[in-house]
Amino acid sequence: DAGITQSPRHKVTETGTPVTLRCHQTENHRYMYWYRQDPGHGLRLIHYSYGVKDTDKGEVSDGYSVSRSKTEDFLLTLESATSSQTSVYFCAISVRQDPNTGELFFGEGSRLTVL
Amino acid sequence: KQEVTQIPAALSVPEGENLVLNCSFTDSAIYNLQWFRQDPGKGLTSLLLIQSSQREQTSGRLNASLDKSSGRSTLYIAASQPGDSATYLCPKGNDMRFGAGTRLTVKP
Numbered sequence: 001d002a003g004i005t006q007s008p009r010h011k012v013t014e015t016g017t018p019v020t021l022r023c024h025q026t027e028n029h030r031y032m033y034w035y036r037q038d039p040g041h042g043l044r045l046i047h048y049s050y051g052v053k054d055t056d057k058g059e060v061s062d063g064y065s066v067s068r069s070k071t072e073d074f075l076l077t078l079e080s081a082t083s084s085q086t087s088v089y090f091c092a093i094s095v096r097q098d099p100n101t102g103e104l105f106f107g108e109g110s111r112l113t114v115l
Numbered sequence: 116k117q118e119v120t121q122i123p124a125a126l127s128v129p130e131g132e133n134l135v136l137n138c139s140f141t142d143s144a145i146y147n148l149q150w151f152r153q154d155p156g157k158g159l160t161s162l163l164l165i166q167s168s169q170r171e172q173t174s175g176r177l178n179a180s181l182d183k184s185s186g187r188s189t190l191y192i193a194a195s196q197p198g199d200s201a202t203y204l205c206p207k208g209n210d211m212r213f214g215a216g217t218r219l220t221v222k223p
Contacts, residue, residue: 033211043159043204043213059212090158092211104149104211106159 003027006091006107014115019078021110023091025071031094031102032074034058034066036087037109043090049074081114088112118142119207119214127220128195136190136217138205148181148188152201153216159204163190195221 003026033048045058047066067075089110094102118141146167151159163172163179171180178191202216
């Protein structure tokens with residue numbers, strides 16, 4: 001499973017509060033990704049990282065920020081959560097240095113509910 | 116922007132049928148390609164990875180092929196079983212974008 005851990009696995013919060021989701025890997029792979037998955041939309045890329053302090057936006061990055069201060073951790077932050085951010089969030093890593101030839105592995109997901 | 120199209124969007128078949136799922140990309144610059152399945156309420160499970168030097172990959176009843184010239188990949192499932200019911204996905208590109216997937220239902 002490439003040693004991916006997401007935390008928390010479940011969270012309920014209120015509108016306007018900040019939320020941080022953590023993705024931790026044990027194998028020092030370079031590329032990491034955050035997705036959200038909603039009924040009718042499938043998996044959509046939020047942000048991804050290609051190394052420490054190197055990140056880029058995906059399809060649905062508005063309202064989200066990320067940080068990668070260590071190779072093993074990729075944090076996703078909702079600065080002020082909104083109900084539209086209620087979703088299941090998945091972290092993934094690409095096993096190899098080059099994502100074009102990498103194999104993608106996913107964490108188990110974090111279910112976030114914003115009331 | 117890489118677009119991923121999966122056809123059909125949904126498929127319902129009786130048990131035992133052989134079936135084909137398709138994935139196509141707007142950008143035909145494909146290196147490797149990976150197929151996943153996702154069960155309802157669960158995470159994604161990797162099924163097959165076709166490396167850049169390969170044209171196909173097989174695992175049990177599953178066979179995936181990749182045609183780089185046309186920007187298409189096909190997942191063939193032989194002798195389908197109810198346990199194959201899931202959504203099947205194929206990401207592509209440096210940023211690993213996904214299509215909507217194919218939702219497969221195999222009826223007993």
